[in-house]
Amino acid sequence: MTPVTRPRGRLPARVYWFRRAMVLTLAFGLVWGVAHLLGGRSGADDGPSARPVGADASGPTTSAAPPTSAPPQAVTSPRATQLGKGGRRAEVRPTVLASPEGTCTVSDVSAEPTVKGNAYAGQRVVFAVELTSRISPACTLTIGPSTLVLRLTSGSDRIWSTQDCRASVPTRKVVVRRDVPATVPVTWNGQRSDPGCTHSTSWAEPGYYHATAAVLGADPADRQFELRTPPRPVVTKSPKPNKPTPKGKPSASPSR
Structure with missing residues (x-):
């Protein structure tokens, strides 16, 4: 078998430029991939800190919800007292009447x-x-x-x-x-x-x-x-109805 004869000497310039472009492309792709990978991990770690404290059920027991004011106290009254908008009315127990003890003096x-x-x-x-x-x-x-x-x-x-x-x-x-x-x-x-x-x-x-x-x-x-003097009744006078025209008599004189 005749061995393959490889050309000797310097290659054309376009071959060297092509190789350099390939190396730069590979290097740029490698750097971009590493940066994207590191950026994705950093974004995943920052997720919980961006949420409100009260939104994490497994977080600390301290709640970030606004404090609620204590409901107003009911005022002692013989009648039901309204506590406020949407509030309930206090139930008033019926008065227990005393039982009679004999005949009155x-x-x-x-x-x-x-x-x-x-x-x-x-x-x-x-x-x-x-x-x-x-x-x-x-x-x-x-x-x-x-x-x-x-x-x-x-x-x-x-x-x-x-x-x-x-x-x-x-x-x-x-x-x-x-x-x-x-x-x-x-x-x-x-x-x-x-x-x-x-x-x-x-x-x-x-x-x-x-x-x-x-x-x-x-x-x-x-x-x-x-x-007092009793109020006077108001009498409303009804209008008299018009008298009907008698039958057989013309309502107006006939024209001549």
Whole structure:
């Protein structure tokens, strides 16, 4: 076999430039690859530090959440108190009423009259007589025309009294308590009273009167009230309807 004869001597210049370009390309690629690899690892290590502290469940127990203010305290009140926007209302327990301990001592019971609503002349007026005990927590008392008196006066003028109109006081057994009043309704017909409580007396005029209530044997309580002029009814006048034209008669004269 004839051996391969290799050319001897200097190669062309383009061969050397090609080799140099290949070496530089390989070197640049190697440097870029190493830099990219190191940069990727550095970015991976910086990831957790870029997140908020509170986002890592395995992080320290110290939370970065903003501190919440303590809820406002409920104010002690007999009614439910609203704690704030979106807050709950405090539940109020019902008042435990005292159980009666025997019959009331008459001198221990006070009676205070008040008018229920507005009082108008010429109409019935309802008084709410509130009974409370001064000392006993709770006791029982039989109320009726013989034990409860309500009298209306105007100066020295005696206008009306339950001693004349005994049927105005209901007969019932009530529990009188020191903290919670018992209410007894007494109705006045709006007229003056006379023995026998006839209905032939005159009506009381508008003005200021005094209502005095008492349980017989106890101190009376006096309250002033106003007997007002009743409001006048508003009468709306309806327009009169037009009279229909009689049948058979022309509504206008015929033209000639």
